[in-house]
Amino acid sequence: MDNSISMAVIKRLPKYHRYLKELLDRDVKRISSKELSEIIGFTASQIRQDLNNFGGFGQQGYGYNVEDLYKEIGKILGLTKTYKTVIIGAGNLGQALANYTSFGSYGFELVGIFDKNPKIVGLEINGIEVTDVDLMKKFLENNDVDIAYICTNKTGAQFVADILVQAKVKAIWNFAPVDLKVSEDIRVENVHLIDDLLTLSYFLKEQGE
Amino acid sequence: MDNSISMAVIKRLPKYHRYLKELLDRDVKRISSKELSEIIGFTASQIRQDLNNFGGFGQQGYGYNVEDLYKEIGKILGLTKTYKTVIIGAGNLGQALANYTSFGSYGFELVGIFDKNPKIVGLEINGIEVTDVDLMKKFLENNDVDIAYICTNKTGAQFVADILVQAKVKAIWNFAPVDLKVSEDIRVENVHLIDDLLTLSYFLKEQGE
DNA sequence: ACGATATTGCCAAATATTTAACAAAAATGT
DNA sequence: ACATTTTTGTTAAATATTTGGCAATATCGT
16 A cells, blocks of 8 residues: 655645745634635645645534644644755856845745855855855764755755765755756756746746747 | 656756767767766766657667767757847856856846946956936836846745746746745746855764774 | 668657546525 | 524535546667
8 A cells, every 4th residue: 555645735835834824914813625725726635635635624514723734734844843044156046045034934944055156165155154064974974964955056966965965964955957866765856947947938938929 | 648758867868968078079970778878977878768758769789870869859859940038136146157158158148237236346357337226116117037046145035936936937946045935937946055065074974984 | 782770759648637526514595 | 492504524427637548650780
């Protein structure tokens, strides 16, 4: 029996979480799959199906308790604990991510920033000093880092990834325009920004035809 | 008859484009779907199926000519023309995107940057002066802008989107953590960074169980 | 020049995902 | 208290996507 949850479902969970947070902030107490479907844009059937992968959180004739469901999805997403994160590559993007305070509010705690550029090493960004990337290996040995954000250029990304794998970092969030080769036991999420632009470009071309 | 290409296929096109560019740079002349499958990680069958949505670019017993295929996919993606783009919100992320030179090399030309913060308005980023967002509407009337990158906070995003829709901007690349409500004729790509982190978090939690 | 090999394009089968349908259970109104 | 309405959880049907199989055709080696 295959009890693993499909990727399609997993990728929708953050959106549920986001919308439930909004409802919670607006003091909405309960919501039906139908009502939720109208604001979130999935079908009611899909919402019920998705949630039932994890348990029966609703109640017939009533719907779902917003606060409970929000907390349940938080638990499913692993938001009950905090994660230590590092940024490698403190260029524009790395600095932008370092300054994103909202990640911290979800429990992603930034504990280190690394770069190889001597002009950037030593700078303080969001209260954290940028360290030379040559010292990263040692840092990872002394700190139990969960997630690394790779914000280097294409050339440096695989080199950095190899060190991260060796140091048993658990996940990589990769912004470099390259698909990293890593061992099975490390999870990678790629953000290929240019891919999104090309998708837009595809549709703009289509429109003109 | 439904002749529209599925989103699953469209989302893979940029990856084909990326890998073909790499092969081209390495002076590889021809490639079979089997060889490509080994480096790109899709099945050979899927690759052939994907490409055949747009035409028979290959040749039996030979495979695909790398340069031709690269160009064809570029054409499919609409990379034969240039697009005028603007950035709204010149915070850390907006500035990072403004400094991304690689977008330009794909034909996405940055023509304006807007912000509401008086401390930022007037700054020059990558050769472009940041303009007050109140002047954006007028700017859009005088310049045929194709794509707008929304890098504002959650609060400002919908307000900005409404102006963009009115000004007949064709596409929005939205980095604000909100799902924009826009008319049908404008294309939106969302980049919800936090969603990716939550996906990683989901899998980290799974690992521990 | 010709047989062996490689490889596409396409169709069909297998999987995966989404949507529809509905019985069962809870809530609501009178 | 009881009929009506709401809404879930779940099963089944419908769609969509991916993979496998193979005839047709080109290339390659001799």
